Amino acid sequence: MDNLDQLRASFFKYVNHQADIEEARLFLEHLKSGKDQEELLSLIEECLDSPVAEEVTVMPEVLAALDHSYNAVKSRINALPKKRKLFSFPRIAAAAAILLVTTAGLLFYLANSAPGIQDTSTYANDVSPAQNGATLILANGKKIRLSEVSKGELAKEGGVIISKTADGQLVYHIQNQEKQTGNQINTLSTQNGETYMVVLPDQSKVWLNAGSTLKYPSKFSEKERVVQLTGEAYFEIAKAKLPHSRLALPFSVQTTSQTVEVLGTHFNVNAYADQPDTRTTLLEGSVHIAPQFAKDKGVMLVPGQQSVLKDKDRIAVREINLNKAIAWKNGKFVFDNESIEDIMQELSRWYDVEIKYQGDVSNRIFTGSMSRKMGLAAILTKISYTEAVHFKIEGRRVTVMP
Numbered sequence: 001m002d003n004l005d006q007l008r009a010s011f012f013k014y015v016n017h018q019a020d021i022e023e024a025r026l027f028l029e030h031l032k033s034g035k036d037q038e039e040l041l042s043l044i045e046e047c048l049d050s051p052v053a054e055e056v057t058v059m060p061e062v063l064a065a066l067d068h069s070y071n072a073v074k075s076r077i078n079a080l081p082k083k084r085k086l087f088s089f090p091r092i093a094a095a096a097a098i099l100l101v102t103t104a105g106l107l108f109y110l111a112n113s114a115p116g117i118q119d120t121s122t123y124a125n126d127v128s129p130a131q132n133g134a135t136l137i138l139a140n141g142k143k144i145r146l147s148e149v150s151k152g153e154l155a156k157e158g159g160v161i162i163s164k165t166a167d168g169q170l171v172y173h174i175q176n177q178e179k180q181t182g183n184q185i186n187t188l189s190t191q192n193g194e195t196y197m198v199v200l201p202d203q204s205k206v207w208l209n210a211g212s213t214l215k216y217p218s219k220f221s222e223k224e225r226v227v228q229l230t231g232e233a234y235f236e237i238a239k240a241k242l243p244h245s246r247l248a249l250p251f252s253v254q255t256t257s258q259t260v261e262v263l264g265t266h267f268n269v270n271a272y273a274d275q276p277d278t279r280t281t282l283l284e285g286s287v288h289i290a291p292q293f294a295k296d297k298g299v300m301l302v303p304g305q306q307s308v309l310k311d312k313d314r315i316a317v318r319e320i321n322l323n324k325a326i327a328w329k330n331g332k333f334v335f336d337n338e339s340i341e342d343i344m345q346e347l348s349r350w351y352d353v354e355i356k357y358q359g360d361v362s363n364r365i366f367t368g369s370m371s372r373k374m375g376l377a378a379i380l381t382k383i384s385y386t387e388a389v390h391f392k393i394e395g396r397r398v399t400v401m402p
Helices: 005-015 020-035 036-050 051-056 058-070 070-079 083-088 088-115 340-351 374-384
Strands: 135-137 143-145 152-157 162-165 169-173 186-189 194-199 206-209 213-217 227-236 251-254 258-262 266-271 277-284 287-291 299-301 305-312 313-320 330-339 352-355 365-371 391-394 395-402
Touching: 005 036, 036 143, 088 152, 152 340, 206 213, 258 277, 277 287, 287 305, 299 305, 299 313, 330 340, 340 352, 340 365, 340 374, 340 395, 365 374
Parallel strands: 169 194, 227 251, 352 395
Antiparallel strands: 135 143, 135 186, 152 162, 162 169, 186 213, 194 206, 206 227, 213 227, 227 266, 251 258, 258 287, 266 277, 277 305, 287 299, 305 313, 330 365, 391 395
């Protein structure tokens, strides 16, 4: 920086998230250069007295960063002039933690926002993100790998044409009402490292996340619409009415632990078998959630709420960040005070990799946002900027280390 006034202006723009990409890049470069360290410590101390900093210093990721930077901070304190040693260790450590966390956050920001800034990974090999792909099993048992077939008609079942569109969607179109036969169950499954979108016979849309399965009839009955889900899916339910009635035709999503009953609405269901709970998030309309083993303990959700079902019959309802809940459908990873174990579980599905742990990495908490289009090495590099964890990629195995 040319002068201290410019350094001060850049510092507070950066801390308050007011810097544009170029200003943030220049500040980061100056920070990494090691210049003006005394002045930066003064600015950080001043920042620690602000209301924003009070909130920052109790964030779990800051506390984790503080823990992992203890020795480095202690060394810097010992090297400071006597007058600088008057600062207590918690204040200096918190300042260093703020720099550490905000620097990692800035690198997240720069890498995902600035097309001209490239990430250089130190990993020997990389793993590509999830691709558009799935396996369709028809009622007669025929299997179709959707990533291996061209667009156009794939099959006919009881008056229903099943086709693949040019942009890779699976679409059901009712051609002949008279030829429709009931109980023609289709199964659409994504493996880890795959995702897919299907337009059901009633024109409802479903996006399947990686490692998920959806079972549904090629023709819904006239009394109800029922599908079965394992894994995670986002639903946009088309409105429909019962025959000769003004009443809405019900739509139900069944998992092993609950039933979601809707009319016409947008919602997300996360029901992976290897997770301890089932989460349903409502974006639009209304839904009723009932445990499979305790139908009388159901709850209603309004937009912006999420139900969490645990122990088969206990449902808790909470307000939720909708952008985070459907980040996967919008092509993003959004982590908000999440453990490294939960993060790696999500990454393992998306990149189809095995996760191993070497050493104790518990109590590592992270917050950040990244694109799901990035390779695995780039994602892990950004997480490792915090210095809380490190990674090793060997083929399709990732080792997590302190």
